[in-house]
Amino acid sequence: MYQTRKPRGESSVTIIGAGIAGAWQALLFAQAGHDVTLHERGDASLTLSTSHWAGGMLAPWCETEVAEPVISRLGLRSLDLWRRELPDTAFNGSLVVAHARERADFERFAKMTLNHRRLDAADLAALEPSLEGRFREALFFADEGHVEPRRVLPKLHEKIIAAGGTIHFNSDVSASEVDGLVIDCRGLFARDAQPELRGVKGEMILIETGEVELRRPVRLIHPRWPLYVIPREKNLFMLGATSIETEDTGVSVRSALELLGAAYAVHPAFAEARILEFGSGLRPAFPDNLPRIAINGDSIAVNGLYRHGFLIAPALAELTLGFVARGQIDNEVMQCA
Numbered sequence: 101m102y103q104t105r106k107p108r109g110e111s112s113v114t115i116i117g118a119g120i121a122g123a124w125q126a127l128l129f130a131q132a133g134h135d136v137t138l139h140e141r142g143d144a145s146l147t148l149s150t151s152h153w154a155g156g157m158l159a160p161w162c163e164t165e166v167a168e169p170v171i172s173r174l175g176l177r178s179l180d181l182w183r184r185e186l187p188d189t190a191f192n193g194s195l196v197v198a199h200a201r202e203r204a205d206f207e208r209f210a211k212m213t214l215n216h217r218r219l220d221a222a223d224l225a226a227l228e229p230s231l232e233g234r235f236r237e238a239l240f241f242a243d244e245g246h247v248e249p250r251r252v253l254p255k256l257h258e259k260i261i262a263a264g265g266t267i268h269f270n271s272d273v274s275a276s277e278v279d280g281l282v283i284d285c286r287g288l289f290a291r292d293a294q295p296e297l298r299g300v301k302g303e304m305i306l307i308e309t310g311e312v313e314l315r316r317p318v319r320l321i322h323p324r325w326p327l328y329v330i331p332r333e334k335n336l337f338m339l340g341a342t343s344i345e346t347e348d349t350g351v352s353v354r355s356a357l358e359l360l361g362a363a364y365a366v367h368p369a370f371a372e373a374r375i376l377e378f379g380s381g382l383r384p385a386f387p388d389n390l391p392r393i394a395i396n397g398d399s400i401a402v403n404g405l406y407r408h409g410f411l412i413a414p415a416l417a418e419l420t421l422g423f424v425a426r427g428q429i430d431n432e433v434m435q436c437a
């Protein structure tokens with residue numbers, strides 16, 4: 101899988117875009133002793149970035165239902181890097197449940213995925229007491245994790261600074277203005293350089309209730325989208341996510357009904373929850389929905405993270421660093437001009 105080229109060895113590195121891709125690149129390069137400057141055109145709240153809207157599930161085994169093996173490979177390595185850099189990352193596993201009418205889809209999901217354990221109703225109630233009596237069985241992916249994007253991105257930014265890096269918010273930069281090695285992590289905004297990128301809309305809803313307690317993401321088998329409920333701090337839950345081939349960023353009535361319906365199907369007490377936010381993000385995707393590290397002289401573009409940015413960004417950063425430091429090429433992910 102690996103070839104090598106002459107190492108490049110630049111010490112100064114400019115990274116454009118402080119979403120999840122750019123944040124991990126900046127962190128690993130700063131830790132490796134490079135002089136890192138990270139530019140982000142938005143402010144520190146990162147509401148301009150797709151990463152702000154994400155679920156933050158670190159679910160390489162659940163994703164094997166729909167994703168290529170390369171996503172599992174990058175995802176498994178990334179779990180180690182999340183553990184290493186942010187040891188308080190929640191690794192409570194994830195649950196997959198279905199109602200009786202989706203039974204066949206549930207069985208199909210079980211066959212398509214690995215590293216899960218079947219739970220009966222009693223096991224499920226022991227693991228998540230709020231779900232007592234709700235489902236006859238569930239799949240438990242014990243080794244999966246989740247992060248809260250709006251908390252974890254600032255933590256990564258702090259670690260970049262602690263490792264000696266510099267971050268400039270409200271700094272809209274173009275690769276042509278910068279000398280030396282540039283790592284372009286602009287997500288969907290990089291279409292001037294990578295016109296084949298497209299946006300795939302994901303809608304989400306944030307709700308609040310003290311009536312339900314969950315320790316891990318719960319996916320509900322659904323005929324069209326993997327709908328899920330993810331617990332956040334302070335009685336908040338994120339409901340996600342649709343996957344629609346459009347770059348309109350509104351949240352439709354139909355999607356809202358389906359997301360809220362999924363929450364209600366997981367637990368009827370969600371019906372009394374307060375709706376805090378409707379939102380959507382555009383997942384940056386190439387036509388094959390696979391990530392790419394495109395290397396062209398002094399410019400490296402890391403993009404196409406699609407629905408797996410949190411899952412695979414750490415491993416992509418490690419591969420980019422491996423190329424710059426040792427000339428190592430990963431044929432599955434890298435493209436050299």
Ligand SMILES: Cc1cc2nc3c(=O)[nH]c(=O)nc-3n(C[C@H](O)[C@H](O)[C@H](O)COP(=O)(O)OP(=O)(O)OC[C@H]3O[C@@H](n4cnc5c(N)ncnc54)[C@H](O)[C@@H]3O)c2cc1C
Nearest residue numbers: 117119121141149150151155156157273287302409410411
């Ligand atoms: C609803 C939803 C749920 C999701 N759930 C999950 C999940 O559970 N797990 C998972 O792994 N993934 C999930 N994803 C996918 C994940 O969010 C994306 O893969 C990821 O956010 C892409 O990250 P990125 O850093 O490539 O792009 P972005 O997050 O968009 O970051 C790009 C950044 O570049 C900045 N920028 C652009 N142009 C410039 C410029 N000229 N100068 C400076 N800065 C610039 C932008 O402002 C932006 O902050 C989800 C996505 C959505 C929408």
